[in-house]
Amino acid sequence: MPPTSPAPDPAQNAADGPFPKAELHLHIEGTLEPELAFALAERNGVTLPYATEDELRRAYSFSDLQSFLNLYYALMAVLRTEDDFADLTHAYLARAQAQGVRHAEIFFDPQAHTARGVPVGTVIEGLTRALDTAEERYGITTRLIMCFLRDESAESALATFEAARPYLDRITAVGLDSAEVGHPPSKFAEVYALAREAGLKCVAHAGEEGPPSYVWEALDVLGVDRVDHGVRCLEDEKLVARLVADQVPLTVCPLSNVRLRVIGELADHPLPAMLEAGLLVTVNSDDPAYFGGYADDNFTAVRDALNLDEETLRTLARNSFRASFLDEPTREAYLKEVEAHGRG
Numbered sequence: 001m002p003p004t005s006p007a008p009d010p011a012q013n014a015a016d017g018p019f020p021k022a023e024l025h026l027h028i029e030g031t032l033e034p035e036l037a038f039a040l041a042e043r044n045g046v047t048l049p050y051a052t053e054d055e056l057r058r059a060y061s062f063s064d065l066q067s068f069l070n071l072y073y074a075l076m077a078v079l080r081t082e083d084d085f086a087d088l089t090h091a092y093l094a095r096a097q098a099q100g101v102r103h104a105e106i107f108f109d110p111q112a113h114t115a116r117g118v119p120v121g122t123v124i125e126g127l128t129r130a131l132d133t134a135e136e137r138y139g140i141t142t143r144l145i146m147c148f149l150r151d152e153s154a155e156s157a158l159a160t161f162e163a164a165r166p167y168l169d170r171i172t173a174v175g176l177d178s179a180e181v182g183h184p185p186s187k188f189a190e191v192y193a194l195a196r197e198a199g200l201k202c203v204a205h206a207g208e209e210g211p212p213s214y215v216w217e218a219l220d221v222l223g224v225d226r227v228d229h230g231v232r233c234l235e236d237e238k239l240v241a242r243l244v245a246d247q248v249p250l251t252v253c254p255l256s257n258v259r260l261r262v263i264g265e266l267a268d269h270p271l272p273a274m275l276e277a278g279l280l281v282t283v284n285s286d287d288p289a290y291f292g293g294y295a296d297d298n299f300t301a302v303r304d305a306l307n308l309d310e311e312t313l314r315t316l317a318r319n320s321f322r323a324s325f326l327d328e329p330t331r332e333a334y335l336k337e338v339e340a341h342g343r344g
């Protein structure tokens, strides 16, 4: 299914457009649309295993995690130069702007590129070249989060961190992603300790497909400031109490959860229960080119499927800035925009 374009939104003041929001769970590699994949393939002389854009677009309607990952890693072959990473980032920022995103904290996976012979410096220089223009060109503030692939070894994560050391001033946090089950957070305790020593924030995917114990490990072993996904925390009352007491943010990705079969249907999504429990929940797009929608597409989808009212959407928008790594004055300015939105 191709990404949806912004839909008309009767619950919002049309003149105001979508709610201003922060996107906190977004893999830049997951924003690669078929058109750009073909354009970059041509520029780099890479042959894709799809004859036409239409054929590729049909491949985006995968139905399970493995077929998604196969496509995801096959398409990464088109990303080779700084220009490629800059173009990918500009394409995302333009879409994010149209979706009301005012602040984006963007994941990238260096190991997915270094494994193909693309140096980490090429990746970071390309991404930051585009991000450096984001405020002026798109009105979006940004942060960069370097993720480790958890199905790779702890040694590989350490080597990646060392290779990225010259660029740490461009990186706000480290994260942990890819196939969760069988790869608990504790496997990466050492590299997270180094990241904290270097003054970086820490986040990790946990409790998406993995059990609540992985969320406990992310909190207590890795010392994360934020948990990515975390929907399975609801299976553990004590964990919910801890997350509520500490107001640890959870970056929930509703359309992703449906496409990857973490939950059956959007109408069954636990988002309302999570809000009800007092969790600091945010709504994000994960890999939007593949999962059927960008930030506001996710807002609109949960609003419609779960009958969320305007004030609940405002809470989600407010939470997105509260959960961000912004400095306080900028956070306060964005929160004022959220309060003013749709109130003429």
Ligand SMILES: [Zn+2]
Binding pocket: 025, 027, 177, 205, 228, 286, 287
């Ligand atoms: Zn993710």
